[in-house]
Amino acid sequence: MPDQLAAEVTELVGDRAGHWDRTGLIPHELLRKMSARGMLCAQVPQEYGGLGLNSARGGEFTAHVGSLCSSLRSVMTSQGMAAWAVQRLGDARQQTELLSGLVGGRLAAVGFSEAGAGSDVSAMTTTVRPDGDDVVVNGTKVWITAAHYADELVVFGRYGDGGAAVVIPADTPGVTVERVPDPLGCRAAGHSTIRLADVRVPAHRLLGGAGMPLPMLVTLVLAYGRMSVGWGCVGILRACLAAAGAHARSRRQFGKPLGEHQLVGRHLAELLVSEQTATRACEHASALWDANATDAVTAVVLAKHVGATQAARGAAAAVQVLASAGADNSGLVARAYRDAKLMEIIEGSSELCQVMLAEHVLSHS
Numbered sequence: 620m621p622d623q624l625a626a627e628v629t630e631l632v633g634d635r636a637g638h639w640d641r642t643g644l645i646p647h648e649l650l651r652k653m654s655a656r657g658m659l660c661a662q663v664p665q666e667y668g669g670l671g672l673n674s675a676r677g678g679e680f681t682a683h684v685g686s687l688c689s690s691l692r693s694v695m696t697s698q699g700m701a702a703w704a705v706q707r708l709g710d711a712r713q714q715t716e717l718l719s720g721l722v723g724g725r726l727a728a729v730g731f732s733e734a735g736a737g738s739d740v741s742a743m744t745t746t747v748r749p750d751g752d753d754v755v756v757n758g759t760k761v762w763i764t765a766a767h768y769a770d771e772l773v774v775f776g777r778y779g780d781g782g783a784a785v786v787i788p789a790d791t792p793g794v795t796v797e798r799v800p801d802p803l804g805c806r807a808a809g810h811s812t813i814r815l816a817d818v819r820v821p822a823h824r825l826l827g828g829a830g831m832p833l834p835m836l837v838t839l840v841l842a843y844g845r846m847s848v849g850w851g852c853v854g855i856l857r858a859c860l861a862a863a864g865a866h867a868r869s870r871r872q873f874g875k876p877l878g879e880h881q882l883v884g885r886h887l888a889e890l891l892v893s894e895q896t897a898t899r900a901c902e903h904a905s906a907l908w909d910a911n912a913t914d915a916v917t918a919v920v921l922a923k924h925v926g927a928t929q930a931a932r933g934a935a936a937a938v939q940v941l942a943s944a945g946a947d948n949s950g951l952v953a954r955a956y957r958d959a960k961l962m963e964i965i966e967g968s969s970e971l972c973q974v975m976l977a978e979h980v981l982s983h984s
Contacts, residue, residue, distance in 0.1 A: 624670075625683045628658060636688035637949050639807040643798075645691060650726055650768055657722040659698035663706070667718035674905035678850040682901075685854020686861075689958035690807035692854065694726075696847040696966075697765035697808075701727035701773045703843040704784055708826040708836070717771070717786060728769035729844075730760035730813055731837055738971045740834045745776030745815065747783045747829075753819045754785055760813040764965070767798050767809030773826075774815065775837055782833025784826045784840075793818040804954075804961035842916055844966045845923035846908065849901045852926030852962050855955050856894040859937035862951050863890055866941050877940070886936045893929035893936075900925040917979045924972035930959035 631649055639645050653659050661677045663669025672680065685692040698721060705717045721727055736742035745758025758776055766772065772787045772794070789796060799810040828836055867878030867887060877883050904922035907915035937952040938945035945952045963969045 624658065624661075624680055627656070628653070628680075628684055629687065632684075632687045632691065636690070637951070637954065639688065639690055640954050641806075641949060643806045645688075645694065645768075645807045645809075647768060650694060651724045654698065654721065654726055655724040659695050659726070660702035660721055662699065663702050663718050663722050667714065667722065669702075669718065669722045674846060674908040675902065678846065678853075678901055678905045681847055681850040682854040682857065682898075685851035686858040687854070688807075689851060689855060689955070689962075690805045692847075692851040693805045693808035694765045694768065696844055696851065697728050697769075698726065699847055700729045700840050700844045701771065704729065704773050704826065704840045705786070707839055708784055708828045710827055712823070713786075713826060720771070725770045726765065726768045727771040727773060728763050728766040728809075728811075728813075729840065730763050730766070730772055730774040731841070732762055733759060734761050738967060740837050743775070743777060743782075743833060745774065747774075747776040747778045747785050747825070749822065750819070752822055754783075754822055754825050756785060756787065756815045756818040756820070758815050760815075762799065762965075763811050763813050764805075765809045766796050766811035766813055769796075769809075772813060773840075774813070775833070775840075777833065778829050781830040782836045783829035784836060785820065786824045786826065787815075787818060787820050791818055791820060802961070804957035804959070806957075838916075841966060842919050846901075846904060846919045848962055848966050849897070849904065849919070849922035849926035852923075852930035852959065853894065853897045853901055855930040855959050855962070856890070856897055856933045859933050859952055859955050860887075860890045860894050863887060863937040863940040866944065883940060886940050890933050890936050893933035897922075897926040897929045917976070920967070920972050920975050920979075923966060924969060924976065927959070927962040927972075928969055930955075931963050934959040 657670040661670045661672040661680055665671035702721050747754055747756050769789050772789055774787055775784050793816045795814040797812045802810050868876055870877040900922040904918035907918045934956040938956050941952055
């Protein structure tokens with residue numbers, strides 16, 4: 620991970636993550652500054668003005684941000700997925716115009732999920748239809764990360780018998796963005812409902828791949844999101860491990876440091892195991908990603924699943940070690956506890972990940 624980037628984002632966040640969590644807002648100017656530095660989608664190639672990090676280096680940077688503020692890391696995941704969609708599906712003009720914006724101060728969100736179509740992509744009802752030189756979009760997307768902040772919305776929907784992704788400026792007539800009022804975790808990540816009523820944009824805003832099977836398009840972009848979430852969970856675990864270790868060393872009970880009590884020590888050991896397990900899973904997946912290996916997709920699902928489940932378990936252990944200090948809802952480990960639970964749901968629930976991994980086993984036996 621580039622030390623300069625880590626130092627810069629550490630300074631930008633400072634001790635404000637708790638305040639952002641309580642207020643539900645990250646300052647727009649901070650997000651735009653990070654976008655202009657290329658930090659929100661660090662894997663965008665240098666030819667478009669990005670930092671050009673590979674998955675391994677970008678993952679370590681994501682973990683660092685995740686250790687500071689999961690809401691900010693969630694915005695990074697959203698921006699990264701938007702950029703990845705443009706990289707993989709956009710033509711040369713779209714890549715030049717849109718990617719330069721995403722590393723130049725503009726913000727983006729990606730709209731997949733709907734009230735009746737979360738993991739079940741086949742139930743998606745949003746439509747994208749051609750109309751002369753335009754495309755018209757209708758539908759409602761729910762729980763869309765970073766939509767509250769976004770200038771651009773990458774919306775997925777049905778396009779004839781297949782699917783499509785279209786990039787819609789958030790201020791387009793017919794677009795309504797409504798914040799989720801009280802999310803459990805990542806409270807400052809800008810989760811919102813997006814309503815699209817006869818939204819008309821020029822046809823050149825339709826990304827390539829239109830007409831491809833919708834599950835294929837969604838999976839292509841979700842892979843980036845799952846990798847980012849996995850690394851973000853590594854960050855959650857590292858923050859919890861540091862907090863729990865510091866508390867167990869400094870707090871004394873029954874005449875000795877808390878950590879020297881065996882049952883407390885067990886929590887610390889299990890936290891370390893969780894952090895190392897998630898780290899190794901993400902390192903493996905990133906290595907396959909960077910090598911463009913055929914089994915990278917399965918490794919990414921595994922990394923996301925392991926990262927999320929270990930983060931939820933590890934954050935719970937950290938709260939237990941800190942006890943009443945960990946029950947302060949504005950504190951780091953309480954925030955991690957709430958944020959980690961959300962990671963078991965987003966970008967494919969833990970159950971869905973298990974189904975996908977089981978299918979992999981069955982298809983290779």
